[in-house]
Amino acid sequence: MTTISDQVDVLAPPAQGRRRRTVPIWLALVAASLPMFMATLDNLVMTSALPVIRADLNASVGQLQWFVNAYTLAFATLMLSAATLGDRWGRRRLFLSGIAVFTVASIGSALSTTPAMLIASRAVQGAGAAAIMPLSLALLAGAVPASKRAMAIGVWGGVSGLGIALGPVIGGAVVDGVSWQAIFWLNVPVALVAVPLALYALEESRGQRQRLDLLGVLLAGVGVFLGVWGIVHGNDDGWASARTVGVLAAAVLALAAFVLRELRTENPVVPMRLFRSRSFSIANVISFAFTLGMFGAVFLLAQYLQIVMGYTPFQAGLRTLPWTAAPMVVAPIAGILASRVGLRVLLVSGLALQAASLVWMSMLLEPGATYGEMIPAFVMAGVGMGLTFAPSATAVLTDMAEIDHATASSVNSTIREIGVALGVATLTAVFFGQGGNLTPAGYTDGLQPALLVGAASVVVGMVVAMAMPRKARD
Known part of the structure; x- marks a missing residue:
């Protein structure tokens, strides 16, 4: 052997x-x-x-x-x-x-x-x-x-x-x-x-040679950048201001132009035909929704542990491990279980745990809250992420021809990263929009509603996951 x-x-x-x-x-x-x-x-x-x-x-x-x-x-x-x-x-x-x-x-x-x-x-x-x-x-x-x-x-x-x-x-x-x-x-x-x-x-290798869709890359980059920019500056500029509305409208137009471009070009950077697969489409919505909610929450909570609870940077990072490290244990188990219990069960369960954990954390964040009280919610969040990672990755490829595997995986990775960026921008905008500030006394005021918005995003992913085919195809 x-x-x-x-x-x-x-x-x-x-x-x-x-x-x-x-x-x-x-x-x-x-x-x-x-x-x-x-x-x-x-x-x-x-x-x-x-x-x-x-x-x-x-x-x-x-x-x-x-x-x-x-x-x-x-x-x-x-x-x-x-x-x-x-x-x-x-x-x-x-x-x-x-x-x-x-x-x-x-x-x-x-x-x-x-x-x-x-x-x-x-x-x-x-x-x-x-x-x-x-x-x-x-x-x-x-x-x-x-x-x-x-x-x-x-x-x-x-x-x-x-x-x-x-x-x-x-x-x-x-x-x-x-x-x-x-x-x-x-x-x-x-x-x-x-x-x-x-x-x-590592040996040098090459794949299928095709022209790079530079216009498509530019439109996608401009659309996502303007969207994040508009959200980041919305509180300062005013959400109804001409600048904010104009930037967000330009982001929507750029992304719409990107989709039209990808539908018409011979060498799309994101082949729209991939989205004909129900599993692929649902998996990408899930990836976007849960990374937006969860990674935006990680961004704010890592600072909460220092600003409010008084931990050093290392102590704060160490205390995120029940959350961030749990997927390493749970994800392989979820991968094994996927073929037995089905993708839908694991995805819905994982997303439900994540949403519940964010709601639980928002309820715990009161004056005098201790780290020990947060550990069960952190573990719940980590287990939920572990139950989501492997099944969503399986769903991305389940209906794909082998020649499309690399492209499909790259599209999913790209959508996840965009979710992270928008999550940080959106939850931070909610944080400050609801009166939060970077002081021990004022941090919780904005953090609680921000976590609830993160939970709502994850719930959207959970609802969409209910339409996932129960099992991946062999």
Whole structure:
């Protein structure tokens, strides 16, 4: 019986005459997963550090949101483009370019002395991450035998979840022990290991060559950016002001133009035909709704633990683990159960737990509330996310032809990232719109209604999940 230490054939560099050599599967797995871990870690690594960065850079609340959203939006809007360019120019080549861009932008983030510099650097970081995430999976799939591919992809998914779970913890530990700038310096030694490892263990590959729909990418990026911008600035500018209404209307028009473009072009970045699948469409609505509600809540609660409860960044990050780490345990179990009990049961149950957990948290946040009282709600939220992740990923691919798997997965990942960005913007807008402020006395006033809005978003996903076919097709 073979194990993860089995060998994989990889072409040696041309200078060695392209003779065959062998690389252990575990080494190919590390080569593909290490940069991906770095990219997913940076999604939430700043959440525990935001109060410190705010004081150091004299940043506004809107700028705090853009520290997170600049990364997320660049990540989301460029991911599909990166997959297309990797097919044309070489997946490993673009993967390595993504690592280089990500690392240079990390240095720029660490050296930032103004909020504008940090926001710009974070956007470039997100562009690098967009090349890392989809191509790491494609390179890994090509590096392992078909018989070991499911196992390798499962490990890859676990590493991705680990990056998300450990983001607030590692960020908090580094801020407490060194400085917030060290969060970004950490990426440099990781890249110095990752680049030669990828060159050695991963073989260059290409996919179907097609033209990049630049206009489609531009329309999608403009639409999402304007939507987030309008929500972030709605409280300050006034929700009925000409500026806010104009920006949000422009966002709607840009996204409508994007859909029309994708319906008509021969090489769409998001093939609209994929949405003919009921499972695929429902899974994407679920992904958007629950990431909007849950990750917006994580953004606010990570700061609540510091501002109101008085924990240090590391202590706050550590206390999010019952929530953020639970999916790593539950998601594999949900994946096993999906074929037995059906997707619908797991999705509805998971989303119901998440919505209930946010309502429960909003009720707990009274003066004198303790962290111990929050733990059951955190665990409930984490279990609910675990019951949602694997079944929704299965639903994305259940009706797809194999040739569409990469595109379908990338579309779903993009929608999730957009949900994260809009969640941070929307729940923060509710927070301040309802009288919240960044003081121990005023934080709870806005946090409670924000959590209820997050719960409502998750409930929308739950209702939509009821229309999911009960079982995935074999």
